[in-house]
Amino acid sequence: MNGPRDTLIGRARFTAVLRDGAVPAVPQASLARARLRPDGLGPAAVLVVRRLADPRPGILPLGGTGPAPELWERAAVSELDRMLRQAARPAREPVPAGAEAVLFADRSELLAAMAADWLAGDLADRWWWRLLVSRAPSPGHAVRRAWEDAARYVPAALGLLAERGRAAAFAGALPDAGAARLASAAAAA
Structure with a gap:
């Protein structure tokens, strides 16, 4: 979560037909260049998307170093748009068990929802936080x-927590050194 336009892929799994026993390279370069917003x-x-199946199987070149084919990229973006329209909003409502995607209006809403789930002891149980928690x-x-890395959003995130009566509990749950680092990072941002 380095910036608002980043695409982060937690895990990619590929299946390929082996020809002559050769194992193709993973298409990391193609994925890295793909516009998946x-x-x-x-x-x-x-x-945050739970799972994105290959929208056009067989088109993404394994072993290639070039960009993802435009047809594949358009199909992937179309599927992401579908997921976006149906995405749950964890900062505003309970998330259905079968939700394919969750949406946060901005980084401050994400931080506030993350803090609320942490305070409730639910952070590790929510699939949309797994990548962050696993690292x-x-x-x-x-x-x-996450809060220190997005320090410029801390004031707004604390405001959202305050609206829900959770800001004091969050501040109290932080260790003194962590709270001091966070305050310093927010002030610098």
């Missing part, structure tokens, strides 16, 4: 890192 997604919004030693560390 849904057309309907606002500039500050964050869409940290603990859920609390994941929350502190």
Whole structure:
């Protein structure tokens, strides 16, 4: 979560038909160059997708270093747009068990929802947080890192937590050193 226009792929799984016993390379370069931002997604919004099946199997070149074919990219964006239209809003409503995607209006809404789930002890149980939590030693560390990395959104995120009566609980749950680092990062931003 480095910037509002980033695409982060947590895990990609590929299946290929082997020819002459050769194992093709993973199409990382093609995916890295692909424009996978849904057309309907606002500039500050964050869409988290649970799973995106290959929209055009057999088109993405395995072993290639070039960009993803335009036909594949358009099909992927079309599928992401469909998911966007149906996305649940965890900051505003309970998320149905079968939700394919969740949507946050902006990074401050994401941070506030993350903090609320952490306070409720639900962070590790929510699929949309798994990638962030899996990269940290603990859920609390994941929350502190996410908040520090998005320091410019901290004031608005705290405002959202305050509207729900959770800002004091969040501040109290942070260790003193973590709260000091967060305050310093927010002030610098």
